[in-house]
Amino acid sequence: MNTTDLEKKRAEIEKQGYSILNLGPTHPATHGIFQNILTMDGDIIIDAVPTVGYIHRAFEKLAERRAYYQITTITDRMNYCSSPINNFGWHMTMEKLLGIEVPKRAQYLRVILMELARIADHLICNSVIGVDTGALSGFLYVFQEREKVYEIYEEICGARLTTNLGRIGGLERDFPKKAWDKIHAFIESLPKALDEFETLLSRNRIFMDRTIGAGPISAERALNYGFTGPNLRAAGVDYDVRVATPYSSYEDFDFQIPVGVNGDTYDRFMVRQEEMHQSLSIIKQAIAKLPEGPIHADVPEIYLPPKEEVYNNMEALIYQFKIVMGESNVPAGEVYHSVEGGNGELGFYLISDGGRTPFRLSLRRPCFIYYQAYTEMIKGAMLSDAILTLSSLNVIAGELDA
Amino acid sequence: MENVTQEIGKALQDKFGDAIVSQSLIVDFPTFVVKKEKILDIMKFLFDFELYKFQFLTSLCGVHFPDNVKEEEYSVVYQLHDLVRNQRIRLKVFTSESHIQVPSVTSLFSTANWLERETFDFFGIQFTGHPNLVKILNMEDQPYFPMRKQYPLEDGTREDKDDSKFGR
Structure with a gap:
């Protein structure tokens, strides 16, 4: 205007x-x-x-000029609270296009990382709901746990926030011993921290009065608005991409999908809270069942060879050059792959014309889709409830604007 | 999956005849190319279809094919999902620069509101019947549609960079 x-x-x-x-x-x-x-x-x-659009960075246009492996770094910056999920979502899209079957061990390791990312994402969202109701201490307690997740990422890939984790075809390296130690310590400490956090908030009279009935949405409206993830489940629809279309061996694990009833802030809080327990259980199952074997598929055209081979082996050197220059052969085709991101169905719709870059990459960003319901959800509410609704929807600016 | 494509394709053919241009199964997605004039009617039909109720719009996006024949340079891709039976389908419409109007599906899916605005913003596709079709992520007065293929990513006025060998 x-x-x-x-x-x-x-x-x-x-x-x-x-x-x-x-x-x-x-x-x-x-x-x-x-x-x-x-x-x-x-x-x-x-x-x-x-x-919206204040931090729009034209990811879809950028992706059209980048070799396929370079797009991973773009996906980091969408939902930066759970970047490994975005990374693996993109890798799995490429694997679908290329027809690569990733070994079981890599799939399980991916599941462990994705669930850690989900826990970190939900911890931020839920503790911030607490902050917006005026309860700062819960936020400080669980941020220690989030820090532990970031330290695990650090042990595995060196980065904390924008992880650029994994590669097309598998993971770049197996978890080192230090990472395993930290994962085991995290599994030990998280339930205690969650219990402490829940004692502070979930049956707290003030917190309940503030959140019950704040920013509700019915299941019907939520579906019409394209809600996915915890926000849809809080409204009572048990749709979860991990169960509906399992990827990365999610069918091997036994877990529950928590659902809410009213779709209000309290339900969203409780759904996320329970999802963290479920994620923890998935991580434990994955560790218990973790198979031995390679951590990447045997695809020399796509997956970078180890450095010592590059120096000593002609073929590996050629592949190294081809991959780094983005000249790997990618078939023409059209795929859609979606993963259950921290906020819902994160989808990648990729059209390839056989060239070195995507012809079109459309990103289904759950935040962008459900944020449009915000106006409807806060009409008739008080300003303080609008703030709570925004934080309980967990709208991440990076994912909203892409 | 092949028989699902046939099943839905047959029902659509019976109902809409030659408005269904083609059908195919692409990887795991039954895909139908339909005439753009009928897209809203087809979506309404699929919404209350007896076999599958496609009541969830997963995504909507535009694509620009500059090398296509003159009438089919722009495409809008809709992906629908039946959450109960867990079946997904993809609908595509093609349109051209000179007739860039496509009927809006906002009356059926509230999701489409911002997605259509985004598609308008980046591809300039005019959705007729949209309640508020203004640019969403870019400035409102930006005079061009940046995702069209004729606009390079790099600033065209720069002379210090030669990246003709990179990307498209």
Whole structure:
């Protein structure tokens, strides 16, 4: 809208006796760059106009100019709270296009990492709901646990936030002993931290009063809005990509899908809380069943050879050059692959024309899709509930704007 | 999966006749190319279809094929999902630069609202019947549609970089 239109609209709203409040784009309570222009009647929200795109980085266009293996770094920066899930989602899309079967061990290791990422993602979301209701200490307790997850990433790939973990065809290296030690220590300490956190919040009168009934959405509306992940399950629909279309051997594990009833902030909190317990159980099962074997598929055209072979073996040197220059042969085709990301179904729709880069890569970002329901969810609510609704939806700016 | 494609394809053929241009199974996705004028009717039909109820719009995106024949340069791809029977399908419509209008499906799926705005933003596809078709991620007054293939990623005015050997 141009300035005169805005002025006209403002005058119209003020004539009705409402006031306008500009929430964001940089506001300490919104945890990210979200702008909402709210029409307020006292403390009640009448209407909201969300503006998105403040950190738009044109990932889909960037992807059209990058060799396939270089796109992993782009996926890191979407939902940066659970980047390994994004990385592996992209790798699995490529494996589907190339027809690569990844060895069981790599699949199980991926599952362990993806579930660790899910725990880290849910920890942030749930503790921040606590912060927005005024309970800061829970946030500080569980952030210690999140730090442990980041240390595990660090042992495995060297990075903490934007992990660039794994490769097309498998993982780049097996977990070192230090990583295993840290994983075992984490499995020990997380239940205690979660218990402590739940004692603080889940049956806390103030917390319940603040969150029950705040920002509800019915199952029907949630489906119509394309909700997926914990937010959809909180509304009572048991859709989980890990169960509906298992990938990376999720069919081998036994776990429950928690569902809520009302789809309000409290249900979303409880669903995420239970999902962390389930993720922990999946990790334990994966460790118990972990098979021996290689950690990557035998695909020399796609998977980088080990360094010592590159120096001593002609063939490995050729492959190294071909892969690094992005000249690996990729068939023409069209695939869609989705994984259960921290916030829902993270989908990659890839069209390849046989060239060195994707012809088109469309990213199904769950945040972008469900954030459009935000206006509907906060209409008639108080401003403080709107903040809670935003944090309980776990809208990640990086994924929203891509 | 092949017989699912046949099954849905036959029902669509019976109902819409030559509005269904082609059908195929691409990897694990039954894919139907349909005439753009009928897309909303077809989606409504699939929404309450007796075999599968495709009531969940997973994704909607635009694609630009500059090398296609003149009438089919732009495509909109819809992916639908029947969550109960866990069946997915893909619908495609093709359109051209001169007739860039495609009927909006926002009346059926609220999801489509922002996805269509995004597709308009990046490909310039006009969705007729959309309640608020303005750019979403880019500036509203940006005069071009950046995901079209004629716009290079790099700033065309730069002379210090020669990356003709990289990417497309």
